[in-house]
Amino acid sequence: MAQVLEFKLPDLGEGLTEAEIVRWLVEVGDVVAVDQPVVEVETAKAMVEVPCPYQGVVTARFGEEGTELPVGAPLLTVAVGEGAADVPARDSGTGGGAAEGRQDERSPAGRSPAERSPAVESRDERAKDEQVRSEGSGNVLVGYGTSDAPARRRRVRPDRRAATPSAGRANGRVRTAEPVDGPVPVISPLVRRLARQNDLDLRELTGSGPEGLILRADVEYALRAAAAQGGRTAVQEGPAELTGRAPAVSVSSAAGSGGIRTPLKGVRGAVADKLSRSRREIPDATCWVDADATELTRARAAMNAAGGAKISLVALLARICTAALARFPELNATVDTEAREIVRFDHVHLGFAAQTDRGLVVPVVRDAHARDAEALTAEFARLTEAARAGRLTPGELTGGTFTLNNYGVFGVDGSTPIINHPEAAMLGVGRIVPKPWVHEGELAVRQVVQLSLTFDHRVCDGGTAGGFLRYVADCVEQPAVLLRTL
Known part of the structure; x- marks a missing residue:
């Protein structure tokens, strides 16, 4: 029964x-x-x-x-x-x-x-x-770009795709869409939802992603262009991105409301809450130093020339961080405000900042202190791919004890980042660029990087923070220093 x-x-x-x-x-x-x-x-x-x-x-x-x-x-x-x-x-x-x-x-x-x-x-x-069904293997992820019904992403075989014409809207005008050969490929369900909520027919867009994949930036650009022509009033939801593009907005009329409103929800809302709490609770300070990274880049090139899996620069920096934390464990800690105690960890769960279409997230490499450069490279790659696909689990986003922030990928030299609460410190790494540098008494062009350390002043004083940062800089300038901890 x-x-x-x-x-x-x-x-x-x-x-x-x-x-x-x-x-x-x-x-x-x-x-x-x-x-x-x-x-x-x-x-x-x-x-x-x-x-x-x-x-x-x-x-x-x-x-x-x-x-x-x-x-x-x-x-x-x-x-x-x-x-x-x-x-x-x-x-x-x-x-x-x-x-x-x-x-x-x-x-x-x-x-x-x-x-x-x-x-x-x-x-x-x-x-x-939705006339596409899943049949056997060879599945790909695609989505319809209609405006009169909720767009859905289905798993389909590339050689068995089908679609039906439907009505759509463009710049406020109703039109009849021409039949298309298969569904419209969209990078994520969030992009489909953004288009659906604003009555945007995805089949009218040309994707800028691989093989014509429609990205969030494509949808936002189309909505901004439509709004500029007076045919659309709002982008209804979505986190602002930190890539220089204009954020998604939620307004009925920018002129009527006197400004642009962006809802703080989802990942963006969680990030806002966490950063605000960090600013309220943590008395942070920042110190920085320029370092000659020429030998580090040469060491990485030699490792990769020897064959085997390629070693990433961020993995070498992570290995330097774990070695520095072993010497200065005060920074691998958190403050228990209720008990008024400093809790020092005997393991390093290393977080790293990753930019995604959904906003900034901080995946965590578990037991980074026990991994070599090759293992760290593989784990960074796995977590970064999962972050961009939106597949990180809550456990992979929490529990960090120290964060590495490589903002140099955005083409900037320095920053004073906000500590990832409830951690006690964050190491920032700027871009590595050729600069004039005095090397062995001679002026030369070297690969220079700016390193910054933002730390919780409750867990240590400037002497400890400065010692940590100086050790990191020494390892960057002379990678052989790391041999003492391997």
């Missing part, structure tokens, strides 16, 4: 209390297996796929894409056991949609408009834009 079980939004850890539905991975009527991902949600920490603990048939879904649900709220119901396929699907009442099998024997499409519920109407509209 079949039994209908309710699956609720689980506790996602790290104090997270809610999540936003980004993309449903199953439909009502689909058969699901144990631990099969059924929905993709975005939290203040990351975007994650939520697996279902039951095996059976999905009978209802709760929540449209874009809906925020609290932890413990129903996600879907699953009929399990013998006869599960015969259990009628039911309407969730919140946009999940209902499948055939209700008491009315006619299909939803066969009923009159007066008889069809809004949920059924919504599902039928989505069905017009």
Whole structure:
């Protein structure tokens, strides 16, 4: 006998209390297996796929894409056991949609408009834009660029893609889209949602990413251009990016409101809260020094010329950081304000700043002190790729004890960064550029880098901070110094 079980939004850890539905991975009527991902949600920490603990048939879904649900709220119901396929699907009442099998024997499409519920109407509209199904292997991620129905990303085979024409809007004018050969490739569900919320037909855009992939910057550019022509009033949501592009905005009229408003939500909101807390609670100070990185760059070139896996510069800097923290453990610490105690760690969980389309995140390399340069390179690459894809878990974004900030990739020399609360220090690394330098008593052109250390003045004084930074600079200038700790 079949039994209908309710699956609720689980506790996602790290104090997270809610999540936003980004993309449903199953439909009502689909058969699901144990631990099969059924929905993709975005939290203040990351975007994650939520697996279902039951095996059976999905009978209802709760929540449209874009809906925020609290932890413990129903996600879907699953009929399990013998006869599960015969259990009628039911309407969730919140946009999940209902499948055939209700008491009315006619299909939803066969009923009159007066008889069809809004949920059924919504599902039928989505069905017009979703005629692509997953078949076997060779899956790719793509998304439709329609404006009259929620855009969805589906897993499809490249050689079996199909699409149907739909209505779209451009600069406030309704038009009929020409049939396209397959779905529009979009970099992430967030980009699709941004376009959908602003009635932007993605098929009108030319993507600037690899193989025409539509990026967030492409959507924002199109919306700004439309707003400048008077055909669109707002970009409705999205975190501001730190790449020099104008941020997404949420206004009905810039002139009428007297300014541009950017909602602080999702990752951007979490970053804002954390940085504000750091400024409120941590009495920070910064010291810096210029260093000759010529020998470090030569050492890296020699390592990579010897064969094997390539060693990244950030991995060598991380190795220098762990060696310096072994000499100055005061900086590998945090302050317990309630107990009025300094907590010093016996391990180094090294965070590093990574820029993504969703904002700035700080993935954490666990036990960095126990990894060599090759292992650090591999872990940095893995976490960076996961960050850009929005696949970092909450555990990979928390628990750091020290942060390495390589802002030199943005072409700047120096910075006074805000400490990643609740850590006690952050090492900043500027760009490495040729500069005149006195080397062995002679003026020469050398590869120079500026290093800065921002530290919590409660955990140490300037002497300790200066000693740490000077040791880091010595290792950069003479990498052989590291041999003492290997």
